[in-house]
Amino acid sequence: MWIKFWGTRGSIPTPGPGTLRYGGNTACVEVRAADGQLLILDCGTGLRQLGKSLAGDPQPITADILLSHTHWDHIQGLPFFAPAFRKDNHFTLYATAGVNQRVVDVLSLPMDYMYFPLGLAELAASLSFKHVGEETFSVGGLQVKTQCLNHTSLTLAYRIASGGVSMVYVADHEAFSPGLYRSGVVRPSEDDIVHAGDRKHVEFLRGADLVIHDAQYTEAEYLTKRNWGHSTAEYAVDVCIAAGVRQVALTHHDPDRDDDAVQRIEAACQERAQRMGSPLKVIAAAEGMEIVLSERAVSAPAGVIQALAVDRLQPACILVVDDDPDMLEMVRAVLARDGYQLLMADDGDQALEIVERHRPDLIILDVMMPRMNGYQVLQQLRATAEFQDIPVLMFTARAGEEDIVRSFAGGVTDYVSKPVTPALLRARVRRWLLGAEQRG
Secondary structure, three states: OEEEEEEOEOOOOOOOHHHOOOOOOEOEEEEEOOOOOEEEEOOOOHHHHHHHHHHOOOOOOEEEEEOOOOOHHHOOOHHHOHHHHOOOOEEEEEEOOOOOOOHHHHHHHHHOOOOOOOOHHHOOOEEEEEEOOOOEEEEOOEEEEEEEOOOOOOOEEEEEEEOOEEEEEEOOOOOOOOOOEOOOOOOOOHHHEOOHHHHHHHHHHOOOOEEEEEOOEOHHHHOOOOOOOOOEHHHHHHHHHHOOOOEEEEEOEOOOOOHHHHHHHHHHHHHHHHHOOOOOEEEEOOOOOEEEOOOOOOOOOOOOOOOOOOOOOOOOEEEEEOOOHHHHHHHHHHHHOOOOEEEEEOOHHHHHHHHHHHOOOEEEEOOOOOOOOHHHHHHHHHOOHHHOOOOEEEEEOOOOHHHHHHHHHOOOOEEEEOOOOHHHHHHHHHHHHHHHHHHO
16 A cells, blocks of 8 residues: 655645645645555645646546545645546545535535636536445445544544555544543553543554544644644554554644644654654654555455445434523524524433433433433433433533543443534534434
């Protein structure tokens, strides 16, 4: 498997003398299987240069494009992708979109005539679109597995396997908990990871030969960037060490960071891995950098590859439980724009009555409430067979690791600390509704 970076910057392109070494184009990675099959990861401005390199090929181009999400910095290169203007080329785009939206509609917006002279439908190449969620599917001879990330819109990580080697692409992702491990543990193991979301992330990375991971911030910068949906470089290193990854390429460099600053972060992360006694190889991704993963002739395990069709999310019913009327109104205002049916309760007893009558598709539950607190509500829900599978998001100002651990031990689906940005709350809600719909 051959990998080449065409864009490594996050948020906005940053051309100039200060970004010559690591690059100023936004996210785009080329992946080639041993048989020449082409995958493209994200369509930031780096896609333009990739397109120029492909344009000289006289043979028709067929490729699969895996979009992590549709934020501007990950799709802004698509209108400038030269192969898309050639009629004998074909591209299949895999992505997940917003609530009740199709990927083709989302991608058409920035190419509306108000913003660009040609619409998406006017591109000469043949384009097809596939909606994906958390699933495993095959693309030619490659096995692709996806997992939802913690970002301000629904975002997918991709794990790509071929010939006994694997790479993972983690675009925009934020740690679920301020600390990866429980405090006071000298030699932490995976069981000591505080938040189930971080534990699941580590498992997704498990044993990968290469992980390309969002590392936009440092730990010091993150203090003022929480809920913006991005990782620290330190977190990227720590989860890769926990997962036994062989090599990590730090990417999505902050637009305010010049080459010297990126190099300092790279050196600090290399030292961090060494200090922890890990053989993990740490590099900072740079435009033009190429990585080769030597494939081995092995057979894929029978029954592993499966294709799951994910359609648009159906209208869902959400119960919001909180004794603070201002918080209820805030959540209602945030989620109403997505067309959900919203039910409100200001205490645990009322919440359980509503669950009995309406059986919501998802519950957003506060902890500290009069008469019956959130833990007690959760206990009753999980003790009732009919309600055991309802996703429950614990949404609370209690952000201590003991509260998080206690909640997951009690059967909570996710734990979201207040305050949270509206975008992040919407993404977490959609992620669990999508999972519930797939299970159904």
